[in-house]
Structure formats: C-alpha cells, structure tokens
Amino acid sequence: MSDFIRQIPKVELHMHVEGSMLPARLLQLAEKNKVKLPYQTIEDVEQAYQFKDLSEFVDLFIKTTEVVQSAEDFKLVTEDYLKLCQQENIIHTEVFCDIRTYVDRGHPPEMVLEGINAAFDAQPADGISGGIIPCFIRHLGADIAFQDWQMLKHHKDKYLAIGLAAVEQGYPPSLFKDVFKEIHDAGIKTVAHAGEEGGPEYIWSALKDAHVSRIDHGVTCLDDDDLVDYLIEHHVPLTVCPQSNVKLNVCGHMSQHPLQELLKRGLNVSIHSDDPAHFGAFLTDNLLMIQEHCGVSDQQIYDMTINAVKASFADEQRKKNMQQQINDYAQNHTQITTA
Numbered sequence: 001m002s003d004f005i006r007q008i009p010k011v012e013l014h015m016h017v018e019g020s021m022l023p024a025r026l027l028q029l030a031e032k033n034k035v036k037l038p039y040q041t042i043e044d045v046e047q048a049y050q051f052k053d054l055s056e057f058v059d060l061f062i063k064t065t066e067v068v069q070s071a072e073d074f075k076l077v078t079e080d081y082l083k084l085c086q087q088e089n090i091i092h093t094e095v096f097c098d099i100r101t102y103v104d105r106g107h108p109p110e111m112v113l114e115g116i117n118a119a120f121d122a123q124p125a126d127g128i129s130g131g132i133i134p135c136f137i138r139h140l141g142a143d144i145a146f147q148d149w150q151m152l153k154h155h156k157d158k159y160l161a162i163g164l165a166a167v168e169q170g171y172p173p174s175l176f177k178d179v180f181k182e183i184h185d186a187g188i189k190t191v192a193h194a195g196e197e198g199g200p201e202y203i204w205s206a207l208k209d210a211h212v213s214r215i216d217h218g219v220t221c222l223d224d225d226d227l228v229d230y231l232i233e234h235h236v237p238l239t240v241c242p243q244s245n246v247k248l249n250v251c252g253h254m255s256q257h258p259l260q261e262l263l264k265r266g267l268n269v270s271i272h273s274d275d276p277a278h279f280g281a282f283l284t285d286n287l288l289m290i291q292e293h294c295g296v297s298d299q300q301i302y303d304m305t306i307n308a309v310k311a312s313f314a315d316e317q318r319k320k321n322m323q324q325q326i327n328d329y330a331q332n333h334t335q336i337t338t339a
C-alpha cells in the first residue's frame, strides 16, 4: 500500500459521471423515480457490477441512466462523486456525460448541464475545480451529433469542451468531421475516445478530423510508429484508463497492460478511472494497481499527475496552483524530482 499514491493531489480527466454511481444511490434514485430495476438489494447491484462482457456492461450503464430524471438527481450523483474525490485527494476533475440519452427521454439538455454544474458550484472556493464535457454518442451517427451540437451551442459557458464517446468500432471520428469543424470554428475545445478497441487510424482521425486537444484511451497508438512520433512531437495527451482496459478485455491482465511501453516511448500519458463504480476501481485504485502490476514508480506517478494538470482545461492560474500543490507534496518525498 503506497501512502504516496493515496495522498498525492490528483487530477481526473476521463470519467463518465453515471459510471461513478454507487449501488446505494442507484437504488435510492430508482425508488424515488419509480424505476423498476432487476435488483432489490445493494448486494444484487454489486453482483450486476461484476458484468461479464461489453453487452452486460452496456445494459448496466443504461440502467444507471434511467434512474436519473432531474437536475437535482444529477446534482446528487455528482456530489457523491465529488465526495469520493475529496477522500482520494482529487483536486480537479472533468466529467463526461452525454445529453442525448436524456433528450431522447424528453429532458432538456439544461437538466444535465445545470445539474452537474450545480454540484461543482457548491464546492468551496478552495475546493475541487473542474466541470463537464458533454459527449456525442458516436454509434448514433453524425446527424444526431449535429442535433446535439445545435442544443449545446446555446450553452457554451456551461461546459469545458465537447467529446466523442461510446462504441468505437465502425464509427471513426471522420464521420463527424463536419460537426467537429463547426465546434472548432466556434472556439470550443474537443476530445475523443480513440484507440481503445479501434486501431491507430481512429487516433489519426481524431487528430485530423476532430481537432482534439486530448485522446481518450489511445493505447493502440503503439501499433503505428509514425503516429507515436506525431503524438510525441505535438505533446498530445492520452487519458489512459488501465482498469477499464482490463475489464473490457482490451488487455488480458493488468500485468499485460502496455502502460510501461507508452511511458518508455515518451508519450504524454495520464491515468484515469473511466467508469469507476462499474469497474470497481476509482482513481487511487487504478494508480495502486499499475504500481503493483506494471512496476510503475512513485516518480512515474508524479510525472503522470503533472501531465494531467497540463492536459486539463483549467485556466493557467489554476494549473500553476495545482502544480505547486503537487510539488509541495512531492518535495517531502526526497526521491521525487519535481518539474
């Protein structure tokens, strides 16, 4: 058990808010909103969280979205997550959520945006910073993404960037080239899931067609040396989620995760939790697991934490403050070389 990992101030950049919902909140919201679930007890839900494959995971994820039906519900779910962040010493977090799931059920996009932002707004002045990154659901196609953008463009001050998430195979970012051009022209930053189950061509497409500031996952870049060179030259951050990769069978066991190879090549990697409640591992657990199974040193943990600060959408002053906070902590560990 590494106290260094537990206590270092952390930054989370790849976390889907419904994926942080703990079993007790799922049951409470289901009861409140009269949603029938196939689970009666916390143990039943915990059992469901042990999904065996992607389709069981998707089923579970849809159920967690069904119980959220108001801005107040979103605020509660986000507050639960921010409380966990506080326990983990996460000082900044940028959370993913789509609006489409809720719009299709008759809820306005404001429900999602205002509910999540209300939880951040309730933080004290020296509390956790961050915000929301609404994502397009890529397997619904470009027309739906364009409709989502028509709604989101009226709320530019309510989110940090726009992302692309969900089923990767068969839905390269190039399909969304036109909508991402409009977003880019409007001065809004973008991110995209790419190179998790899809190959390097999905990462190239995210860079060239979606103009992303960060690649979410990106682990398959190692299959293309030219891409690795490009990512290094342009300092493109990769938000890597080790436990998610294991749970969704991107790699067999944590000890087979390509993290050390990514680091050895000099890529801009940081570690995140993706769907922490569903995958049974919040950010600290992910860091502890890569230390145990991938031989990641405290210095590498520090370096990746600084990468996350720099890759974040926090303003420059906040980034400076966060780096200072992390350096103050790390300097008490004499073996760490700070940036």
Ligand SMILES: [Zn+2]
Residues within 6 Å of the ligand: 014, 015, 016, 165, 193, 216, 274
């Ligand atoms: Zn993700």
